[in-house]
């Protein structure tokens with residue numbers, strides 16, 4: 001893993017992405033993909049707002065979001081949180097009932113098992129609360145760095161960089177980092193990205209990755225940060 005020695009002018013890059021997101025809110029069809037419209041905000045951010053930054057709601061929806069589309073994450077999170085608004089009510093559900101609530105989220109049976117274990121751990125070890133440190137979150141079943149970072153930033157307003165597959169891909173294409181996996185990207189971004197952008201970079205790049213910097217054949221002709229991009233590894237674009 002190595003970081004790019006010539007770091008980009010962060011302020012105009014982030015400003016361009018924020019302006020693009022603002023335009024998207026005002027004109028939701030902008031940048032619509034052939035697969036149809038995506039939500040305007042990542043589902044976990046929507047849940048975070050709806051549930052007033054409740055750490056339990058954010059932890060649950062982040063776990064649901066793994067390998068699951070935003071629209072499904074949102075509806076499944078809302079249905080589950082209605083039945084299980086806290087660890088005790090979730091622990092009271094059978095694993096079978098939980099799996100039914102989680103369907104059609106990806107890996108719904110595994111997530112049902114993990115959520116039930118997590119609810120019990122929170123009740124027994126943390127007085128029914130979600131812990132607020134990376135170390136404690138990573139010790140929970142099924143919680144990786146992406147989930148832990150999202151909970152720390154969205155629920156506790158702490159500094160963290162949540163790197164999912166979109167952030168990993170776009171950071172490498174832009175030339176910000178040169179890394180093999182999201183864990184390496186997180187470490188590299190922590191070294192180069194100014195701290196004031198840590199929290200917001202995930203929701204900006206996730207949305208951008210869904211709409212513009214697509215995994216296969218990105219829409220470089222519509223890209224608002226094209227002039228800052230090294231387009232590393234991009235063989236085909238639109």
Ligand code: SF4
Pocket residue numbers: 170173174212213214218219220223224225226229230231234237
């Ligand atoms: S120029 Fe293309 S590869 Fe670079 S960020 Fe924009 S869409 Fe992605």
